[in-house]
Amino acid sequence: MAELRDKVALITGGASGIGRETACLFAAQGARVAVADIDEGGGAETVARIAAAGGAAAFFPLDVADEAAWEATVPAVVERFGGLQVLVNGAGIELVRKIPDTSLADFRRVTAINLDGTFLGTKLGMTAMRQGGGGAIVNISSVAGINGQIRQIAYCASKGAVRLLTKAAAMEAAHYGYNVRVNSVHPGTIETPMVHGMVAHHDEAGQRAAMEKLRQMQPAGRLGQPIDVAKVILFLASDAADFITGAEIVVDGGLTIG
Ligand SMILES: NC(=O)c1ccc[n+]([C@@H]2O[C@H](COP(=O)([O-])OP(=O)(O)OC[C@H]3O[C@@H](n4cnc5c(N)ncnc54)[C@H](O)[C@@H]3O)[C@@H](O)[C@H]2O)c1
Structure with a gap:
């Protein structure tokens, strides 16, 4: 099995949790992986795990809310690995706080990382993929991007916006024939x-x-375990999903059934 053979994948949030698991799974499936995160220690650990398993990876320090950092990182990944075919926008933060206690600064901090970061990645990643012939973007939203949650106004707003950002990007990429698919996963x-x-x-x-x-x-x-989500991200990133774009896949063990 090498579902991502010959592909280069950039994974934000790759220093921990779902992003790390996805990076390791992608590398095991033949991808060369750019692990991007603000956490350099965690990123180095992910790269070390991939290398120990015989895979190819490199760490790229990146604050996803920083446009200039994205403008430097995407070309650096392309230069290092010779292209970009897959982007996983996985970096994110949570904030559990009642509405009266949520300052505008809190709200903006969460949306800057979860939403602005996904927008910037989609913009820069899609451009690089178009230039290389196409690719796939997978955005990590949440069940909190579908249903409202108590004490999570900023998180829900950011993840709900990622859900529709994904569909808008998928629609535009299809309309202009970019050969870039864009989908979202919604972990529980x-x-x-x-x-x-x-x-x-x-x-x-x-x-x-x-x-x-x-x-x-x-x-x-x-x-859920990180691998439960990583497997679905792998599917959406791979050619097995080549007729799927603008879709959302809930990965929640049934949490939102009823
Ligand atoms: N764990 C869950 O239950 C759950 C549920 C739904 C959605 N999600 C989403 O999945 C994604 C991964 O979450 P996780 O549970 O693995 O969390 P995690 O905290 O283990 O990992 C998040 C990673 O994002 C990185 N990060 C934070 N701010 C950043 C920034 N400005 N620039 C670059 N990297 C940054 C962190 O350093 C960390 O490595 C997030 O988008 C999260 O919202 C998680």
């Missing part, structure tokens, strides 16, 4: 540092209880 509760961070205000016993409560909310009877 996936056991990553992000979710552990959401319960970190409890003491140790409280954290265990909060994670157990989260688990009990899952129709599938377990929390």
Whole structure:
């Protein structure tokens, strides 16, 4: 199995959680992987894991909210690996806060990373892919981009916008014949540092209880793991999905069924 043979993939948020798992899976499927993140230590660890498994990867420091950084990073990836065929916009932050306690600065910080970062990646990535003959972009939204959630006004707004940004980009790319597909994945509760961070205000016993409560909310009877999402991202990035664009795939173990 080498579903991404001869492809170069840029993965933001590749230093942790879903992004790291996706980077490792892509490399195992033959891609050369550009791991991009603000977390240099975590990014180096992802690259080391890929190298240890015999794959090809390099780390690119990138703040996804910084337009100039994107303008430097995409050409650097193309130069390093000879092209760009896949982009995963995975970098993101969560903010759990009631509306009256959410400042405009809080709101803008979340949307700058989750939404502006995805816009900039889509813009720069799509341009590089067009120049190279085509490609696929996968944006990581959330079930919080489909349903409203309590204490998550900024996160829901950012992820809902990523959902429709994806469809607008897919429509435009198809209309102009760019040969670039754009899709979104919508994870439910996936056991990553992000979710552990959401319960970190409890003491140790409280954290265990909060994670157990989260688990009990899952129709599938377990929390999602990063690999559950990475497999779906791989599918959307691969040629197996070559007639799929503008689609959204929920990966939530049934959390949003009813
Ligand atoms: N874990 C979940 O339950 C869940 C559910 C739905 C959606 N998601 C989404 O999946 C994506 C990955 O989340 P995760 O759970 O793996 O979280 P994570 O915290 O483990 O990883 C997020 C990564 O994004 C990076 N990052 C943050 N700000 C950045 C910036 N400005 N520039 C570049 N990188 C930045 C972090 O350094 C980190 O490596 C996020 O977009 C998140 O919103 C996660």
